[in-house]
Amino acid sequence: MSLAKRNNGCYECCKRRLKCDKTEPECLKCQKKGISCSGQGLRCRFSSHMATTATPMTLTFTTTTSTPSSTEPSPNQPGKSFRWVEPGKRFRKDRMRNGQGRNSPTTLHYTDSASSDDVASPSSDDSFDSSSGAVVPYARRITIHPSLNAVSSSQTRKMFSHFSDIIASHMVVLDSNSNGYRDVILPLACHDDNLAQAVSVVSAFHLGQKDPRLQHVAETGHQAIVQKLRRDSLQLSPEQLFNPYILATILVLLVGETITGADNYTYLLEMLNCLTSYPDWITMLPPSLKEFFLQQIKMFQLFGVPLANESKGLQVLTGPEAYLDFMAYPELPPDSEHAPNIQVIRSAIFDACSIYRRRAESSLSDEESIHLVEQLRQKVLNLDASTKGVHALVWTYFVAAAESMLPEHREFFSTRLAGLYSVTSFGSIPVAVKALTTIWGMQGTRRWTEIVSSETPILIM
Numbered sequence: 001m002s003l004a005k006r007n008n009g010c011y012e013c014c015k016r017r018l019k020c021d022k023t024e025p026e027c028l029k030c031q032k033k034g035i036s037c038s039g040q041g042l043r044c045r046f047s048s049h050m051a052t053t054a055t056p057m058t059l060t061f062t063t064t065t066s067t068p069s070s071t072e073p074s075p076n077q078p079g080k081s082f083r084w085v086e087p088g089k090r091f092r093k094d095r096m097r098n099g100q101g102r103n104s105p106t107t108l109h110y111t112d113s114a115s116s117d118d119v120a121s122p123s124s125d126d127s128f129d130s131s132s133g134a135v136v137p138y139a140r141r142i143t144i145h146p147s148l149n150a151v152s153s154s155q156t157r158k159m160f161s162h163f164s165d166i167i168a169s170h171m172v173v174l175d176s177n178s179n180g181y182r183d184v185i186l187p188l189a190c191h192d193d194n195l196a197q198a199v200s201v202v203s204a205f206h207l208g209q210k211d212p213r214l215q216h217v218a219e220t221g222h223q224a225i226v227q228k229l230r231r232d233s234l235q236l237s238p239e240q241l242f243n244p245y246i247l248a249t250i251l252v253l254l255v256g257e258t259i260t261g262a263d264n265y266t267y268l269l270e271m272l273n274c275l276t277s278y279p280d281w282i283t284m285l286p287p288s289l290k291e292f293f294l295q296q297i298k299m300f301q302l303f304g305v306p307l308a309n310e311s312k313g314l315q316v317l318t319g320p321e322a323y324l325d326f327m328a329y330p331e332l333p334p335d336s337e338h339a340p341n342i343q344v345i346r347s348a349i350f351d352a353c354s355i356y357r358r359r360a361e362s363s364l365s366d367e368e369s370i371h372l373v374e375q376l377r378q379k380v381l382n383l384d385a386s387t388k389g390v391h392a393l394v395w396t397y398f399v400a401a402a403e404s405m406l407p408e409h410r411e412f413f414s415t416r417l418a419g420l421y422s423v424t425s426f427g428s429i430p431v432a433v434k435a436l437t438t439i440w441g442m443q444g445t446r447r448w449t450e451i452v453s454s455e456t457p458i459l460i461m
Contacts, residue, residue: 011038025154039154156196159203160186167206170424171255171296173327173345173389174338180292185248192245195252198225202256209425222256225249226264229271242281247293250275254300257459261431265459266308272297298323303395303461306356310449314360320353327392338388344379345392351376352396355403360449366405373409376400385419394420395461398432402439402448410440432460 009020012030020027022040030037168181177183189196201221208215229249232241250272257265276282276297282290302323306313316323327346332339355372358364364372377400383390394417401413414433421429435456439448452458 007040010040012036025158037154039157156200159200160189162203162207163199167202167255167259170391170426173342173392174329174332180288180296184289184292185252188245188248192249194225194228195245195249197221198249198252198256201225202252202259205256205259205427206425209427222253225253226267233271233274238278242275242278244285244289244293247272247275247282251293251296251300254304254459258428258461259426261426261428261458261460263457265304266457269300269304269308272300295326299326299461304459306449307452307459308457310360310447310453313449313453314357317353317357320350324349341383341387341389344383345389348376348380348393348396351379352399356399356449359403359447362447369403370405370409373400373404373406377409377412380416385416385423391420391424394424394426394429398436398460401433401436402452404440405443410436428458428460431458 007022008014009022010027010030012035013020013027018029021029025039026037164182164186168179168185169175171181172179185195185199189199201218204214204218204221208218229246232246250268254265254268254272257268282293285293301316302320305316324346327342327349329338329342332342351372355364355369355376358372359369376396380393380396383393397413397416397420401410401417404410404413414436417429417433435452435458438456439451442448442451
């Protein structure tokens, strides 16, 4: 019988020779006894080439270069590259046929279906062994040595999985295997407690919209993370402060601000600007890691700074093309069905930047304003909420709605924002829609670009 078809319950119940009720994420019998349940799924034995102590692991910033011999682990072999994958997906090991071995580069995949002390029978066809494991080709990965206690809690695994499955897909324009929120953030979170807590807190905020119990837990955890960041900024030396873990934590917390609609994002943007004011340490990161961080930093600056400070927003939006790297998909074929939509989305963002800039400069007449908003409406008319990548237009729709003078324009863009909320469930969207009432009420007396930074601070994107 395949291990994949056999489920005898959690390890804790098996060890106590009890019949597990197989409740997810933790069985009821373990909860009753106050035991930490490792959950359902396979338990995997670590190979001899992997670390066996619970000492803190280090992050090796080197890009993966695969060779045919990489399929043969040895005691001196460096740790293999890890990538967060869909929960429950398992890969069968390749079998040797006709005396020929595998010739593809190998990358070990780490899943959240088992805790660190899981053990599987080595006699099974689906088990891992030291000579051939669950391997698939995957290029340009960062070498991260596995931590034996990484993601050991079933609750943490649940939060990580939600971040990977739902939140990560909404933080990029087109979701793919190269999503840095899975491939960079989550592996880093397995090696840094503060970052791991930030990931869990953000997931709890998102889930907490339907489960109020998680909301309070998330708020408490968020406060602890921010306090630690503040202490670190005062106590640590620049060499200790400027590291990818803290940068990733700030990015994740900014994601949380878009989910909650809170007004704490200005402080986080200041911390982000502080870290990036000394770019030398970022340039020393491997290319894929550096590319992801720079793209996300520019994205938050493009959408966040104009809503936090009008004068700084003008500086950013003077050259918005320098901040749109997150929309670059060079691997997308020209004949792809997504390519035309990406061009429309990009053009719409440029139009919104122009509207913001001219309004902040008080250089828009009423006729010009109505014309520009109508032009933008016509441009996005064929993009509905189900269109891939259209969630990247949240900021654009908000700018257009804030600038709108005609009732039909206000109705159109408010409805578009509501449609995107049904897709992402990011709480900043309904907060922004509510703020539009305040903006429209002051239209003609104050610039809305000034109002959003002083009266209704919100990170909407």
